[in-house]
């Protein structure tokens with residue numbers, strides 16, 4: 001079986017360093033928010049070019065705490081994409097605000113600034129663009145809309161650590177950004193974790209307080225907070241992964257380049273587009289076909305794992321019935337939910353494996369070729 005992602009191979013490649021790092025933490029007696037977490041926060045802030053990084057329990061908590069820290073709640077609206085992992089909208093609902101969706105661009109699958117403009121109201125407080133599958137959203141246009149209307153911009157960068165937009169890294173492109181360290185994310189650990197990045201120091205202090213039960217002085221509380229922190233063990237592992245991430249992202253990009261060139265020849269399959277002035281770091285490689293089921297079956301019957309991201313748009317989720325959206329409201333997102341399919345993409349995909357995948361897609365392609 002050729003897997004979509006291969007975490008075993010990935011973590012096997014750094015096993016010795018990781019086990020040493022774990023042993024070091026084990027012996028240190030400091031297990032939560034210790035020196036390794038500090039070091040990780042400092043290194044990530046430095047790498048992204050922001051003043052602060054706040055490590056938290058996971059990417060979803062990062063989004064929830066950021067919205068909370070910005071005093072966004074009941075009666076407020078937050079605009080995001082209907083074509084993303086559920087957590088992007090769930091966080092908005094979790095703080096009691098209302099998610100408002102805006103359709104995506106058919107080429108990049110990212111939220112379309114023109115569609116955002118159309119749904120801004122007096123209640124809008126923030127925009128959450130998602131750098132979907134590792135490709136940065138149209139940040140200049142989004143930031144301009146936000147500054148014209150006095151809105152916050154929160155990057156959901158959970159899928160895009162290391163991606164760049166006009167030579168700047170995601171995580172430094174707006175008021176604040178959220179990352180996830182879930183194992184399958186480009187920068188992942190062997191458990192849950194997340195981090196918030198910002199150059200707003202006041203906001204950072206608020207977030208540091210929120211993650212620790214609303215306390216900045218032990219046993220004194222001036223706000224209701226959370227218990228959402230990063231374990232020392234995960235920080236130690238992530239420091240090892242952080243050393244590799246640029247190389248691993250480069251490997252993903254090299255792999256994507258081959259897919260894009262080779263699949264270009266297949267009638268009925270469209271490779272993902274790379275927008276100008278940015279580096280896509282291919283958290284996922286999602287190709288498009290009107291005959292998706294055919295390809296999913298073909299790959300599966302050849303022991304190649306494929307996946308569908310995402311089969312159901314957020315505005316059509318059961319839980320959001322109360323928002324009164326309907327099928328047809330976001331035609332681009334809906335179309336993508338019916339045509340995109342992910343093929344194996346990770347830094348440790350062997351050349352022979354990729355050749356096999358390409359050859360199967362090329363020779364079969366519903367019998368057709370360009």
Ligand SMILES: *Cc1c(COP(=O)(O)O)cnc(C)c1O
Pocket residue numbers: 058059060061084085087088130156158159179180181182192193194
């Ligand atoms: C993974 C992900 C999240 C949530 O991160 P967790 O660490 O799993 O909570 C949020 N948004 C997007 C776009 C994601 O891919």
